[in-house]
Amino acid sequence: MSPSRLVIIGADAAGMSAAAQARRSRGPDDLDIVVLERSSHTSYSACGIPFWIGGEIASADDLVARTVQEHREKHHLDMRMRVEATAIDAAASTVAYRYVDSGRTGSLEYDQLMIATGAERITPSIPGVDATGVLGVRNLDDGGEMLAALERDPQHVVIVGGGYVGIEMAEALRGRGLRVTVATSGDQPMSNLDPDMGVLVARAMREAGVDVHVDARLTHVLTDAAGAARGITLQSRTGTTLELPADLVVLGLGVRPASGLAEAAGIAIGETGGIQTDASMRSRSHPNIWAAGDCVETIHRVSLAPTAIALGTHANKQGRVAGTNLGGGHATFPGVIGTAATRFRGLEIARTGLSEAQARLAGFATYSTRIESTTQAGYLPGAEAITVKLITDVASRRLLGAQIVGGTGSAKRIDVLATAIWNSMSVEAISEMDLSYAPPFGPVWDPVLIAARKAVDAVAARNT
Amino acid sequence: MSPSRLVIIGADAAGMSAAAQARRSRGPDDLDIVVLERSSHTSYSACGIPFWIGGEIASADDLVARTVQEHREKHHLDMRMRVEATAIDAAASTVAYRYVDSGRTGSLEYDQLMIATGAERITPSIPGVDATGVLGVRNLDDGGEMLAALERDPQHVVIVGGGYVGIEMAEALRGRGLRVTVATSGDQPMSNLDPDMGVLVARAMREAGVDVHVDARLTHVLTDAAGAARGITLQSRTGTTLELPADLVVLGLGVRPASGLAEAAGIAIGETGGIQTDASMRSRSHPNIWAAGDCVETIHRVSLAPTAIALGTHANKQGRVAGTNLGGGHATFPGVIGTAATRFRGLEIARTGLSEAQARLAGFATYSTRIESTTQAGYLPGAEAITVKLITDVASRRLLGAQIVGGTGSAKRIDVLATAIWNSMSVEAISEMDLSYAPPFGPVWDPVLIAARKAVDAVAARNT
Numbered sequence: 001m002s003p004s005r006l007v008i009i010g011a012d013a014a015g016m017s018a019a020a021q022a023r024r025s026r027g028p029d030d031l032d033i034v035v036l037e038r039s040s041h042t043s044y045s046a047c048g049i050p051f052w053i054g055g056e057i058a059s060a061d062d063l064v065a066r067t068v069q070e071h072r073e074k075h076h077l078d079m080r081m082r083v084e085a086t087a088i089d090a091a092a093s094t095v096a097y098r099y100v101d102s103g104r105t106g107s108l109e110y111d112q113l114m115i116a117t118g119a120e121r122i123t124p125s126i127p128g129v130d131a132t133g134v135l136g137v138r139n140l141d142d143g144g145e146m147l148a149a150l151e152r153d154p155q156h157v158v159i160v161g162g163g164y165v166g167i168e169m170a171e172a173l174r175g176r177g178l179r180v181t182v183a184t185s186g187d188q189p190m191s192n193l194d195p196d197m198g199v200l201v202a203r204a205m206r207e208a209g210v211d212v213h214v215d216a217r218l219t220h221v222l223t224d225a226a227g228a229a230r231g232i233t234l235q236s237r238t239g240t241t242l243e244l245p246a247d248l249v250v251l252g253l254g255v256r257p258a259s260g261l262a263e264a265a266g267i268a269i270g271e272t273g274g275i276q277t278d279a280s281m282r283s284r285s286h287p288n289i290w291a292a293g294d295c296v297e298t299i300h301r302v303s304l305a306p307t308a309i310a311l312g313t314h315a316n317k318q319g320r321v322a323g324t325n326l327g328g329g330h331a332t333f334p335g336v337i338g339t340a341a342t343r344f345r346g347l348e349i350a351r352t353g354l355s356e357a358q359a360r361l362a363g364f365a366t367y368s369t370r371i372e373s374t375t376q377a378g379y380l381p382g383a384e385a386i387t388v389k390l391i392t393d394v395a396s397r398r399l400l401g402a403q404i405v406g407g408t409g410s411a412k413r414i415d416v417l418a419t420a421i422w423n424s425m426s427v428e429a430i431s432e433m434d435l436s437y438a439p440p441f442g443p444v445w446d447p448v449l450i451a452a453r454k455a456v457d458a459v460a461a462r463n464t
Numbered sequence: 465m466s467p468s469r470l471v472i473i474g475a476d477a478a479g480m481s482a483a484a485q486a487r488r489s490r491g492p493d494d495l496d497i498v499v500l501e502r503s504s505h506t507s508y509s510a511c512g513i514p515f516w517i518g519g520e521i522a523s524a525d526d527l528v529a530r531t532v533q534e535h536r537e538k539h540h541l542d543m544r545m546r547v548e549a550t551a552i553d554a555a556a557s558t559v560a561y562r563y564v565d566s567g568r569t570g571s572l573e574y575d576q577l578m579i580a581t582g583a584e585r586i587t588p589s590i591p592g593v594d595a596t597g598v599l600g601v602r603n604l605d606d607g608g609e610m611l612a613a614l615e616r617d618p619q620h621v622v623i624v625g626g627g628y629v630g631i632e633m634a635e636a637l638r639g640r641g642l643r644v645t646v647a648t649s650g651d652q653p654m655s656n657l658d659p660d661m662g663v664l665v666a667r668a669m670r671e672a673g674v675d676v677h678v679d680a681r682l683t684h685v686l687t688d689a690a691g692a693a694r695g696i697t698l699q700s701r702t703g704t705t706l707e708l709p710a711d712l713v714v715l716g717l718g719v720r721p722a723s724g725l726a727e728a729a730g731i732a733i734g735e736t737g738g739i740q741t742d743a744s745m746r747s748r749s750h751p752n753i754w755a756a757g758d759c760v761e762t763i764h765r766v767s768l769a770p771t772a773i774a775l776g777t778h779a780n781k782q783g784r785v786a787g788t789n790l791g792g793g794h795a796t797f798p799g800v801i802g803t804a805a806t807r808f809r810g811l812e813i814a815r816t817g818l819s820e821a822q823a824r825l826a827g828f829a830t831y832s833t834r835i836e837s838t839t840q841a842g843y844l845p846g847a848e849a850i851t852v853k854l855i856t857d858v859a860s861r862r863l864l865g866a867q868i869v870g871g872t873g874s875a876k877r878i879d880v881l882a883t884a885i886w887n888s889m890s891v892e893a894i895s896e897m898d899l900s901y902a903p904p905f906g907p908v909w910d911p912v913l914i915a916a917r918k919a920v921d922a923v924a925a926r927n928t
Contacts, residue, residue, distance in 0.1 A: 013908070048843060048903050062843040164902075301898075312908045313901045334896045341900035350900050377512060379526040412876055415899045415910070419883040422897050432798045433886050434765075435879045436805035436814050437777045438628075439512050444477070444776045446879070 003032045006326060007095055007110040009085040009261070011037035012044070013312050014293025014319035015116030016066070019077050021323025028076040031326075034108060035077055036097055038084035041140050042068050047312060049143045050165070053150075054172030060140050088113065088265035090286050112288050112326055115262050115275060116319065119255035119294035119310040128221030133229035134249045137165050149248055155179060158232050158246040160218045162189030164342045165252030167201065170210050171344050173250075181211040181244060183234050188214055190349060192340070193403050194356045196370065197389055200405040204347040216242065221249055255310045257295045272297040272308040279332035281322035290326065292318035299335040302353050302400055302421060303362035309336055339418040341411040346384075350414035353401030353421045356391055365394040367462065369454045373447035375409040377439035386410045388451035390417075390427065397426040397459055402451075409441065416448050427455035467496045470790060471559055471574035473549040473725070475501035476508070477776050478757025478783035479580035480530070484539050485787025492540040495790075498572060499541055502548035502564055505604050506532050511776060513607045514629070517614075518636030524604050552577065552729035554750050576752050576790055579726050579739060580783065583719035583758035583774040592685030597693035598713045601629050613712055619643060622696050622710040624682045626653030628806045629716030631665065634674050635808050637714075645675040645708060647698050652678055654813060656804070657867050658820045660834065661853055664869040668811040680706065685713055719774045721759045734761040736772040743796035745786035754790065756782035763799040766817050766864055766885060767826035773800055803882040805875040810848075814878035817865030817885045820855055829858040831926065833918045837911035839873040841903035850874045852915035854881075854891065861890040861923055866915075873905065880912050891919035 006022060008015045019033050035042075041064065048063040057063070071077045080097075086105070087096040095113065098105045121136045123129055135149060136142050157173050159166045162184030174180045182189065182205065188198025189205065189212065202212045216234035219241070224230045229249050234242045257274040268276040268285035274297030276284040281296070283289040293315035300307040314336055324331035338358075341350035359366045368391050374383040384407025391401040402417035404410050420430045431452035437444055445453070470486060472479045483497050499506075505528065512527040521527070535541045544561075550569070551560040559577065562569045585600045587593055599613060600606045621637050623630050626648030638644045646653065646669065652662025653669065653676065666676045680698035683705070688694045693713050698706045721738035732740040732749035738761030740748040745760070747753040757779035764771040778800055788795035802822075805814035823830045832855050838847040848871025855865035866881035868874050884894045895916035901908055909917070 045841060045843070045903065045908065047901070047908075048841060051844060051903055056845060057843050311901065313898070316908055317896070336898045339898045339900045341902040341905055343902060343904050348905075352898075352900070377509060379509070379512060379521050380515060381520060409873070409876060411900065411902070411905050412873060413879070415877070415880045415912070416883050418899055419880050419887070419897060423883070423887040423889070425887070432781070433883060434777070434800045434803045434816075435882055436803045436816070436875065437511070437775065438805040438807065438875070439509065439515060440807050441805055441812075441875050444509070444511075444780055448879070 003028070003030050004111040005032040005034060005109065006112045006114060007108055008033065008035045008114040008116060009095065010116035010118055010293070011035050011042035011079065011081070012116065012118055012293070013315035014118070015114065016043045016071065017316050017319030018114050018116065018290075018292060018323035018326065019071070020075050021320045022327040023075045023077070025327035025329060033075075033077050035079050036083045036085050036095070037079070037081050038100055039139065039141065040081055042066065042071060042079070042081070044140055045312070046139060049137055049140070050168035050172045052143055053137070053146055053169065054175050060143060063140065085261060088261060088267070090265050090267065090289065093288065112290065114322060114326070115267075115289065115291040115295060116293045117258040117261060117295045120258040121251065121255055122253045123251060124218060124253065126219055126221065128223050128229065131221050131223045131227055131229040133247060134221055134251065136251045137169060138255070146250075150176065154248040156246050157181070157248040157250060158183060158244055159250040159252055160232070161252030161254065162186060162212075163191065163252055163254060164340070167342055167344050167349070169250050169252060170205060174208055174210055181213065181246070183213040183216040183218065183232075185217040186214060192338070192355060193349070193351055194368070194389065197387065197403045197405050200387060201344060201347065201349055204344055208345055213242065255294065257297065257308050259295050262291065262295070270297040270306045272306050274306070274308040280325045281318055281333055282325070290322045292322045298333065301335045301337050303358065305362060307336065307338070309338060311340065337418060337421050339414060341414060343411065346407060347405065348408065348411035349405050350411040351401070351403045352414050352418040353399065354391060355401055355403070359391055359400050364400060366391050366400060367394055367458055368392070369451065369458050371447065371451045371454050373450050374443055375407045376441065377443050380439055382440075384408060386447050388447050390451050390455045392427050392455050392459065394462070397428060398424055399427055399430060413446075413448055427452045427459065431456050467492070467494050468575040469496040469498060469573065470576045470578060471572055472497065472499045472578040472580060473559065474580035474582055474757070475499045475506035475543065475545070476580065476582055476757070477779035478582070479578065480507045480535065481780050481783025482578050482580065482754070482756060482787035482790065483535070483541050485784045486790040487539040487541070489791035489793060497539075497541050499543050500547045500549050500559070500561055501543070501545050503603065503605065504545055506530070506535060506543070506545070508604055509776070510603060513601055513604070514632035514636045516607055517601070517610055517633065518639050524607060527604065549725060552725060552731070554729050554731065554753065557752065576754065578786060578790070579731070579753065579755040579759060580757045581722040581725060581759045584722040585715065585719055586717045587715060588682060588717065590683055590685065592687050592693065595685050595687040595691055595693040597711060598685055598715065600715050601633060602719070610714075614640065618712040620710050621645070621712040621714060622647060622708055623714040623716055624696070625716030625718065626650060627655065627716060627718060628804070631806055631808050631813070633714050633716060634669060638672055638674055645677065645710070647677040647680040647682065647696070649681040650678060656802070656819060657813070657815055658832070658853065661851065661867045661869050664851060665808060665811065665813055668808055672809055677706065719758065721761065721772050723759050726755065726759070734770050736761040736770050738770070738772040743798075744789045745782055745797055746789070754786045756786045762797065765799045765801050767822065769826060771800065771802070773802060775804065801882060801885050803878060805878060807875065810871060811869065812872065812875035813869050814875040815865070815867045816878050816882040817863065818855060819865055819867070823855055823864050828864060830855050830864060831858055831922055832856070833915065833922050835911065835915045835918050837914050838907055839871045840905065841907050844903055848872060850911050852877075852911050854915050854919045856891050856919050856923065858926075861892060862888055863891055863894060877912055891916045891923065895920050
């Protein structure tokens with residue numbers, strides 16, 4: 001009997017986790033695994049690109065976790081690089097593809113199909129956005145272009161977007177000595193933090209010499225006669241416009257699920273634009289089609305609403321779940337709570353669960369508390385400031401969300417609060433926990449516990 | 465009506481937390497709070513003493529969180545310093561005391577009594593242990609003596625005991641350029657880690673030039689004609705003896721509950737030597753006597769056995785609970801899980817829950833898994849090694865204990881596993897959690913998740 005065939009579209013985190021996991025239980029004689037990937041790269045860390053641009057790591061090779069050759073040899077995968085899937089025929093169980101370089105086309109039958117097409121960069125439809133010198137930071141090719149552009153010695157870089165990419169690229173480019181401006185349409189950088197926490201990030205950026213413009217939506221890229229970017233125009237909500245010179249424009253306006261191929265094939269797409277799957281990562285609409293990673297939507301365990309969050313951590317886990325099931329085992333993906341972290345120089349930034357605005361949208365009545373403490377015992381010379389904000393459900397006293405901004409050792413504390421939210425803990429229960437203490441790692445009441453205690457006191461005050 | 469009187473014996477973490485908390489709801493006209501403290505200090509960080517000895521902080525004053533004067537003024541407390549409680553008459557509701565300096569004695573009536581006498585250093589009954597140059601590191605006076613001894617320019621220090629004090633004093637004294645030997649009767653330093661993790665600590669100590677002797681029990685302190693320490697004798701389990709020169713001997717053999725005063729008064733003492741209380745921190749035997757901090761025993765939430773762990777974190781929480789109840793509110797202490805952390809130079813060390821040996825004693829059948837990963841994404845130049853060990857219950861797949869040894873950013877990850885244990889999570893459930901990821905803070909699968917995944921795989925392998 002010839003082996004059945006699994007075709008995987010996309011060779012990054014989700015696709016390759018699924019392939020590796022499926023291979024663990026089903027050998028090449030049992031399951032033929034074909035991977036179609038339109039780029040030349042596989043299994044790389046997109047999150048590491050800013051560190052490459054910033055010069056902390058020497059080469060894009062360092063970002064590649066496993067080469068194509070390693071995938072072929074270690075897992076007996078039929079890796080077809082620079083081959084783009086162009087259409088899925090779900091009725092016929094075939095995928096049409098095209099060789100990116102030669103343009104040659106073909107078609108492939110599958111028994112099971114796995115869609116792992118990832119996310120695509122959001123590019124605004126505005127004049128000049130296609131100009132030379134307007135770049136994204138989504139994949140290794142983007143990174144290469146950026147480094148090439150930096151060789152041309154730009155003087156003034158404008159980064160549009162104040163999210164993870166905006167923050168991290170501001171650090172990288174400021175570190176290379178460029179004049180850097182960050183423009184965000186939000187009230188503060190880091191729109192998935194509440195503004196009272198985002199302002200701490202803005203302050204640190206300004207102190208590092210980065211110009212930060214808030215309430216500033218990109219409306220034009222100004223170009224010279226040769227079609228190269230020479231500036232941008234920003235507009236506030238009230239209509240005030242601001243023109244800034246720029247010879248390099250970095251777009252960091254976020255991503256959306258790359259679900260167009262699936263949608264064209266009639267595969268169920270949700271309100272977030274992501275492919276809908278069940279808990280096993282099987283498509284809701286097609287039993288022999290699976291999907292994982294940035295192209296799917298999942299459930300937010302706190303809001304209980306569909307969400308699409310593009311993160312390598314989810315992609316890896318979802319790919320592994322799909323691969324386990326494709327391999328004949330049983331696994332499910334339990335949803336997400338939106339935990340994330342980043343850094344601007346010495347300032348660590350992290351969040352989990354719902355922000356105030358997200359909680360309101362999800363129907364919760366909340367109260368927020370914020371505390372300031374130190375990352376080490378206050379008497380040690382290395383102690384730095386840390387601010388912890390908690391968002392608590394008025395009805396149940398459950399912790400709904402948390403945000404942390406502070407010095408070295410701050411960000412990873414978010415995982416304690418993520419674990420607490422995962423377990424539906426009340427702020428009372430959190431405040432009682434037995435967490436570690438030693439002077440180099442925090443004060444005797446860890447900032448997480450101080451924050452929970454303040455939330456307990458606040459709810460007690462509400463109730464009296 | 466005259467106010468009722470609360471007498472508190474001991475002015476450190478537990479006692480002063482209780483006093484401050486009780487005062488929040490009951491003013492001086494309602495509750496007279498008298499605090500008896502035999503030393504001159506109050507509310508200091510005993511855990512900070514090694515950093516003072518090591519020169520990281522300039523003065524003992526930095527370790528004092530709140531002065532006697534501040535307690536008097538802020539909380540209207542009747543602070544009686546250098547006054548030692550010598551006996552409790554529970555039937556008469558009186559405490560006998562003695563002025564340490566004048567020897568004058570007296571007696572005080574109480575309506576409620578709170579015992580917060582802390583822990584006392586374990587000193588072995590061996591020849592020479594009272595010699596000049598044999599010192600402990602329990603309180604600020606010990607610290608002052610140690611600094612005075614260091615002025616006399618000792619050449620060779622032997623630290624007896626490989627626990628927190630041993631590790632931290634080795635760092636402090638090695639940092640001052642002394643020749644340092646650590647001797648422990650255990651198989652490795654850090655006996656509350658399993659030996660396969662403790663050996664990583666021993667290795668780091670040896671690399672830093674500290675001599676480490678294991679299976680080495682202190683049997684003699686050798687003295688010169690003037691009664692000063694000049695060496696020690698160690699003995700292995702098989703009887704082999706080893707003599708080491710030493711002009712300074714630091715005892716770090718642990719502590720036990722200072723419950724003698726309570727015991728003499730007939731107050732219920734448990735098998736651990738700690739005062740027995742209910743969840744409200746009220747003495748099991750005497751309704752108007754309360755106790756908190758290092759002098760009490762509490763319940764270990766995993767072993768479900770009584771335990772006495774001397775830690776400022778518990779003392780603070782228990783004191784707060786007692787104070788809330790004494791103030792007319794309602795609070796309970798939920799027990800502990802033995803979370804703790806320390807550092808030897810760049811190596812961070814942390815643990816929570818049960819070790820293998822503790823789990824066996826508590827009646828669990830366990831399996832252990834250990835993984836190695838990095839503290840940052842492996843491609844970043846600052847990435848350091850981190851080892852995570854999990855101890856899992858065979859019967860329920862619940863996580864029972866965890867141990868972490870590694871570079872910067874390792875130790876505080878124990879709090880994620882502590883939170884998981886607090887919530888009785890299985891290793892499967894832990895492996896599914898949505899934890900933060902960014903390259904400066906870890907690899908895409910956090911070491912905690914990699915460890916949980918390995919435990920899941922191990923249990924799956926056991927069951928097939």
